[in-house]
Amino acid sequence: MWRRSASFILDNRNAAPPQPPAAAKPDTLTLSSAPPPTAAMADALQNPNPNISAYYQTRAAHHGVVTSDWLAQAQAAVGPRSVEGGDGSSSAADSGGVGGGGGGGVGRPFSVIDEFNNWRKQPDLAEAVAAIRALAAVIRNSEATTMMELEIELKKASDSLKAWDTTSISLTAGCDLFMRYVTRTSALEYEEFNSAKSRLIERAEKFGEISQKARRIIAMLSQDFIFDGCTILVHGFSRVVLEVLKTAVQNKKVFRVFCTEGRPDRSGLRLANELAKLDVPVKILIDSAVAYTMDEVDMVLVGADGVVESGGIINLMGTYQIALVAHSMNKPVYVAAESYKFARLYPLDQKDMAPALRPIDFGVPIPSKVEVETSARDYTPPQYLTLLFTDLGVLTPSVVSDELIQLYL
């Protein structure tokens, strides 16, 4: 039986899915008593450091391993309950936020960006989910009395969100997705305003679950591709990839994993740590050892920060060269990505994207005359990818554009 949504793969499972950790939490405890939105929202909160990609900063904070006690830190980050607890008492986190202007006082006007930064701090929450929850908070705090007003307000909020961090593709995609839902859902037109509003909020809250579910779907779908005795090369840390490998372990598959180091935030070490806990044989490679080990590898599995219209992916720096090496050695390259990462972008080459920069610590001082390439991501063209594992099913790269056209046009 084939259903439209690939989620059928979940229905086939007997075991109950694990509790979605993040979704259960009610939104209302943050900023529930926020004052009305003001025009200040538009001009408020310029990104303090536009030269550094906030998205990759957050990633580094969540997945990066910079300090020596990374083991303990990672362990602390894994336990979702403990994270919930830490984040639940949240107004402190608000003030220390990347973009937070001042203290999280009660008298401060509501800001969608603060809200978003608040959400994005949770390591288990995808950026798109954070964006959608932030927009939901906009709806909740809105004083609009008509659908049109609400739409305009939302549009403003999503534009300011997008402008705040142009490097985050999931943020943009999440905003677009939600805006599309608001503007296109015909059911909303015939409804009374308040119930439409609550429907939107409900929808936004559900999105966290959807994102969790998407990961499980992807994990289930990709099991057919992981065979006993295979060697998988992974790059960087990706929640989806981790979920895939976890599920493979649960399914008693025997495989080993090569993790790249993932400089500069060394997120690969984090993944290696997670996998070691699952008793998966792991080997850590430095990023430059990919070609050296490629003939031992059976498949390359990477996550994606964004999937673009051509079917290519934008991902952590180094993905492109791994894909190139794998392609030249005829190894399959699989990408695990949720469908909310699909973005209406079409980079033609590496330079054709908004630069996402990130400081790199080389350990030694770099002479001022020496230039440092600080870009955090690269673009892998579709011809080097074999398949994309998404919650819509296992897709070839060319289907991505099909899905995007149907979604957004």
Added chain:
Amino acid sequence: MDPRRIPHAAIKPKVRQVGFVPRNAPPEPPARSQSYPAEASSPPLSDSPAGNSLSPVMIPPPRHLSDNLAAYRTPAVPVPETARRRAGHSPVVGSYDPAESLLGTSSPAPSPPSSGRLIVDGEFSEESWLLRRSNSAKFASSFPGGGFDLTAVKAVSAADLASDANVKKTTEKSKGSALELKNEAIPSSKPLKAKTTKSERRALQESQRAAKVAGRVEGNKSTAAASGRVTYAKAAKQPTQKKDVASAAPSVAASEKKGSDRAPEKDKKKDAPAPRMQFDDKSRVEKAKRRAVVNQTEARNRVELFRHLPQYEQGTQLPDLESKFFLHEPMHPAIYKVGLQYLAGDISGGNARCIAMLQAFQEAIKDYVTPTEKNLNRDLTAKISSYVSFYTECRPLSISMGNAIRFIKNRIAKLPLSLSESDAKTLLCSDIDRFINEKIIVADQVIVRHATTKIRDGDVLLTYGASCIVEMILLYAHEIGKQFRVVVIDSRPKLEGQSLLHRLIAKGLSCTYTHINAVSYIMHEVTGVFLGASSVLSNGTVYSRVGTASVAMVANAFRVPVIICCEAYKFHERVQLDSICFNELGDPDAILKVPGRMDVNYLSNLQNRENLQLLNLMYDATPSEYVSMIVTDYGMIPPTSVPVIVREYRREQLLI
């Protein structure tokens, strides 16, 4: 649904011969198709160029190669998949209850078994998954966005499947396809389903299931058993008497019986233009000539591979036709004028030709008076068809014009009969205006906006020939202050690039001009290639001015992105692999003579030599792997997504 097909073409498959047909040979003997292997061996290619004997290139029958206007093109042999898909796309087929569609989308929750459709669904679901996949990302976002009705689709596909199961067994393939055509024709002419009782539906399902199970058990080509099964299926259906979901009318006889139902069908068939002329088919050419207004003389010594394309001597007919300007009774002067402009080459460029044609049609429609005892819908369609054939005589139609004509005809056919003549005319004129505006003018603006986002400061952009959309992009990018350089590549004999160059320089862009011979030299400094297109076909092939393919290939070899700019109304669902079977031949003399250079005109008095064949191709096909991106009014898409656009927006384009 049905006008896409040309049923009679499908019923009598003919193997067409391109190239050599002996002079005394009877025109199109059906037996030819059998005898071709023998013939293929008889005249070798190099035999005697003087004797006009050419190698017989076999070209598949014209079914799917028909004229542009023949509307939707279909694969040579209608494969069940496509048939099913198509059936699924028609919203009127089957009993269709919008309330149920919601249930169908969100979850497989069973709707009340009022229709018994669900049983069919369960039974056939494995086969129809393909179909369901087609309305995919409507739910992709897992938002319950608008989707379309799954249940209806399923029901139809099930019915269709049953018909396929029957049809498959009929002996001959051609017969089979013909049958299928007829089967498919029925439901649309009978859109409103008669209410069937529960028992009837059950009987239908039983019969379908039986047919299907039987089809599975036995192999597919056991004819003897098949006929039995067919009769069984028929017998089972007889009492139910539904002409609706059962597009599964199991035999030719059965569909013949319903001839009366298909009467409008036949009219449409008549209106649809015949398959495209193959100009190596002598008898047809003769026939066409007798009808023709423009009596062009054919150029001699055409290259054998391209003999199926028309090629005329240029410039001989114009004075004669000009003198006849007021003589032609049936032709509207506006139409005539535009036709002559085509002939003289005064209007060139896809959009310009299309707009000129549409505006001429508008004039003609304004002055149109329905003859007594005639129906506006039909008479006007016939009129338009005659205009179109006049244009075709002047210059072969472009694919974009074909799409525009299809749009007009569709609008005329959809006019409500109750509408008064003047209302209908104003409605049509405004429709045409809207088409020009939405599909061409606004589309161009959108494309310009999209494409300029791909121009960065310091870029060196290369373009080939003169595409008006590329010109607009370059000028707009310059206007908004982007710093870039332009390389204009040009080629003989048209030298269209010079006019583009002239306009770019006038606006102050810094340009480099060179000929296509130097493209591999200049390419290493180029950062982007912008090209226009006459049409984009559904396998991503770009059909454009000859030379485009070479430029794209060189760019690809140099890893320079190739960006094709093309309005979506030029997209076509045809698939073309080469530039031979469909192309346009220009004036052969144009490549023979170099104007102003007396010292290189060695060939000037050789054009009538028997052993000299001149080929002046107008278009070529660029394979999709050389194309990085296509910029359309629907955004920037990869060439693999052309069929998606065609699929998703064809309906809208016809309805606007």
